[in-house]
Amino acid sequence: MSELVIRNLHVNVEGKEILKGLNLTLPQGEVHAIMGPNGTGKSTLAYTLMGHPKYEVTEGEVIFKGQNILELSPEERAHLGIFLAFQYPVAIPGVTLANFLRAAINAKRKAINPDDEGISVAEFRKLLMEKMRLLKMDPSFAGRYLNDGFSGGEKKRAEILQMAMLEPEIAILDETDSGLDIDALRIVSEGVNALRGPDLGVLVITHYQRILRYIKPDKVHIMMDGRIVESGGPELAEHLEEHGYDWLRERIAA
Amino acid sequence: MTAKARQRPRREVRLPFTAEMLPHDEPELLAAYRRAAWETYQRLPMPHRKMEAWRRTDIRGLRGENLRLPRENEFRSLPPVPEALTQPLVDREHGGQILLLPGGHERRMQADLAAQGVIFTDLRTAAAEHPDLLKQVLGKVVPAEDGKFAALAAAFSQNGVFVYVPRGVQVEAPLHSLAWGPGVGLAHIDHIVIWLDEGASLTYVHESASPDEDGQTLHAGLVEILLGNAAHLHFVELQSWGRHVWNFTHERAHLGRDASIEWIFGSLGSRLTKSFTQVRLAEAGSSARVSGFYFADGKQHLDHDTRQDHLAPHTTSDLLYKGALKDYSRSVWRGMIFVSPEAQKTDGYQANRNLMLSDTARADSIPGLEIKANDVRCTHGATIGKVDPEQMFYLRSRGIPAPDAERLIVEGFFDPIMQRIPFEGVRGRFSRAIHEKMG
Numbered sequence: 045m046s047e048l049v050i051r052n053l054h055v056n057v058e059g060k061e062i063l064k065g066l067n068l069t070l071p072q073g074e075v076h077a078i079m080g081p082n083g084t085g086k087s088t089l090a091y092t093l094m095g096h097p098k099y100e101v102t103e104g105e106v107i108f109k110g111q112n113i114l115e116l117s118p119e120e121r122a123h124l125g126i127f128l129a130f131q132y133p134v135a136i137p138g139v140t141l142a143n144f145l146r147a148a149i150n151a152k153r154k155a156i157n158p159d160d161e162g163i164s165v166a167e168f169r170k171l172l173m174e175k176m177r178l179l180k181m182d183p184s185f186a187g188r189y190l191n192d193g194f195s196g197g198e199k200k201r202a203e204i205l206q207m208a209m210l211e212p213e214i215a216i217l218d219e220t221d222s223g224l225d226i227d228a229l230r231i232v233s234e235g236v237n238a239l240r241g242p243d244l245g246v247l248v249i250t251h252y253q254r255i256l257r258y259i260k261p262d263k264v265h266i267m268m269d270g271r272i273v274e275s276g277g278p279e280l281a282e283h284l285e286e287h288g289y290d291w292l293r294e295r296i297a298a
Numbered sequence: 299m300t301a302k303a304r305q306r307p308r309r310e311v312r313l314p315f316t317a318e319m320l321p322h323d324e325p326e327l328l329a330a331y332r333r334a335a336w337e338t339y340q341r342l343p344m345p346h347r348k349m350e351a352w353r354r355t356d357i358r359g360l361r362g363e364n365l366r367l368p369r370e371n372e373f374r375s376l377p378p379v380p381e382a383l384t385q386p387l388v389d390r391e392h393g394g395q396i397l398l399l400p401g402g403h404e405r406r407m408q409a410d411l412a413a414q415g416v417i418f419t420d421l422r423t424a425a426a427e428h429p430d431l432l433k434q435v436l437g438k439v440v441p442a443e444d445g446k447f448a449a450l451a452a453a454f455s456q457n458g459v460f461v462y463v464p465r466g467v468q469v470e471a472p473l474h475s476l477a478w479g480p481g482v483g484l485a486h487i488d489h490i491v492i493w494l495d496e497g498a499s500l501t502y503v504h505e506s507a508s509p510d511e512d513g514q515t516l517h518a519g520l521v522e523i524l525l526g527n528a529a530h531l532h533f534v535e536l537q538s539w540g541r542h543v544w545n546f547t548h549e550r551a552h553l554g555r556d557a558s559i560e561w562i563f564g565s566l567g568s569r570l571t572k573s574f575t576q577v578r579l580a581e582a583g584s585s586a587r588v589s590g591f592y593f594a595d596g597k598q599h600l601d602h603d604t605r606q607d608h609l610a611p612h613t614t615s616d617l618l619y620k621g622a623l624k625d626y627s628r629s630v631w632r633g634m635i636f637v638s639p640e641a642q643k644t645d646g647y648q649a650n651r652n653l654m655l656s657d658t659a660r661a662d663s664i665p666g667l668e669i670k671a672n673d674v675r676c677t678h679g680a681t682i683g684k685v686d687p688e689q690m691f692y693l694r695s696r697g698i699p700a701p702d703a704e705r706l707i708v709e710g711f712f713d714p715i716m717q718r719i720p721f722e723g724v725r726g727r728f729s730r731a732i733h734e735k736m737g
């Protein structure tokens with residue numbers, strides 16, 4: 045078991061500093077939530093952890109399994125077990141969800157063992173159908189072009205399907221709850237809960253306490269202006285829901 | 299700049315063809331056709347960049363004076379046809395196959411097709427045994443006047459195929475021809491003639507291929523397709539010439555009342571290609587769907603000229619060409635939908651989509667409409683785009699390495715065309731080509 049350790053992370057986007065010395069430790073086996081006002085840098089953190097080329101790290105490190113993952117390409121980070129459920133997943137017309145997922149699974153297997161022959165079609169289909177059932181997705185989604193014409197909620201469900209198929213060790217869920225109706229929120233949360241275990245650390249980025257009633261966090265962090273400004277237990281999320289962020293802004297200003 | 303690069307290209311390509319090189323001892327039908335084509339050939343100017351159709355395609359790099367026609371049976375001393383190319387592309391058994399070889403050909407056909415009255419033979423045999431049929435099509439769909447290379451192919455085609463499907467006959471097993479053009483310094487010239495009589499139907503696959511070699515080789519080809527009333531042709535063409543081949547083709551389908559053609563056109567090989575592909579919707583109710591795909595890399599130059607002529611009311615055409623370009627390659631697509639005054643209720647569509655995989659490749663996409671009727675629906679679209687970096691990041695974040703991610707996106711780009719190809723073998727051949735070209 046390992047932990048993801050973010051130390052003094054500074055990140056620029058197009059020349060502007062968005063993350064300003066962020067510290068956070070997420071052990072495998074735990075669920076942490078990050079909450080914070082719009083434009084605070086939550087997605088910036090998520091993209092930076094995954095290695096998006098637009099996000100320029102100017103200072104700091106992110107250690108996982110003894111490596112500074114900031115030195116790795118996005119695909120190497122994925123092979124190490126990092127997964128990002130995107131706030132806004134892009135559509136890839138012409139590539140079916142099934143073909144894409146098979147390519148992703150095989151890429152990871154090959155990275156671990158260069159002689160790997162890839163998952164068999166039968167085994168893959170079985171796994172995919174099982175995970176789609178878990179997320180109550182219609183099997184026809186397997187043959188649809190990735191995120192192409194998916195509704196907002198379908199995209200989020202497809203992100204969690206990918207998580208279930210790829211079995212990450214650190215999963216960052218960037219507002220996976222937004223755009224989900226009440227039933228979908230429950231199904232997706234149950235899907236995430238089914239994946240919980242000693243080998244999975246989850247970072248849930250959200251604006252609402254709603255999802256945290258289903259996916260019970262071990263810790264809640266509040267992010268403002270590029271930093272973690274407060275950490276606590278699940279009660280912190282309830283406090284935010286009631287009181288908003290003003291008390292924190294006032295405290296920071298003081 | 300080196301001394302070599304500074305040399306100015308010659309003003310014009312010189313080709314070595316003379317009257318003495320015309321085929322000998324042919325049936326009079328063919329001989330007369332060739333004499334007339336030879337006259338036309340001499341009269342027409344060599345294409346140059348001041349001609350509208352040739353503005354973007356410079357052929358002055360072709361050292362034509364060094365070319366010669368293959369000798370009788372020359373294929374025996376050249377690399378043989380790879381076994382894989384003779385396998386059925388449309389996952390059933392071939393009804394018949396003709397190999398067009400340098401200085402010869404080989405043919406086989408299922409006996410039951412002959413019993414149905416289907417003719418599938420080389421051009422010379424057709425001229426000897428079926429002159430009354432052949433003369434109704436030969437040179438009638440693509441006249442030699444269409445261009446210098448059309449006239450060249452008409453006059454000198456060493457190889458050819460004549461297909462005739464009698465009235466009402468539905469040919470189940472597809473017919474296949476392969477133009478195999480190994481060798482350097484040769485001029486491979488062929489002529490395919492397909493005639494489906496009223497109500498007949500056929501699937502026909504024509505491939506051209508050769509190994510990559512050093513030097514230069516010429517291919518000139520004619521494809522003439524005549525579809526009688528309510529005839530239906532599924533026509534699949536796949537061009538995989540070696541990187542040294544300069545390829546020029548003129549192809550046209552002429553459609554009768556309620557006839558239809560489903561035309562799939564794949565272009566992967568050659569040093570340079572200039573093709574003219576045309577459908578002529580000559581009578582009411584006829585329809586054509588043309589699906590082209592191309593993938594150019596290295597220094598390849600692929601120029602596809604398409605034309606959809608609507609000459610009668612209630613005619614439909616739907617043309618989609620999609621291409622990817624890599625390295626220093628270049629593509630040109632020039633499309634034209636022509637609607638004559640009497641062709642009311644025409645529905646015409648043309649689109650060309652290009653995916654640029656390098657900053658040094660170039661695509662020109664020039665749609666055209668010329669509409670002389672007032673009650674029509676004609677639309678066109680042309681796009682030139684790049685791989686979206688957000689798509690790349692998404693795929694890579696799932697563990698797919700950058701080269702594989704790019705290949706997935708390219709395959710996805712071509713998928714709408716692949717969906718139009720009901721033949722596993724053709725799709726497989728193309729996706730292998732994508733793999734090879736993407737390295």
Ligand SMILES: Nc1ncnc2c1ncn2[C@@H]1O[C@H](COP(=O)(O)OP(=O)(O)OP(=O)(O)O)[C@@H](O)[C@H]1O
Nearest residue numbers: 057058062080081082083084085086087088089098
């Ligand atoms: N690719 C980008 N290009 C330009 N600006 C960016 C980019 N990504 C983020 N930013 C800017 O960085 C700041 C932080 O954005 P980010 O998306 O990280 O916020 P967030 O906390 O996720 O907000 P939200 O709660 O609305 O999702 C914003 O001001 C945003 O405009």
Ligand SMILES: [Mg+2]
Nearest residue numbers: 086087088131
């Ligand atoms: Mg965000």
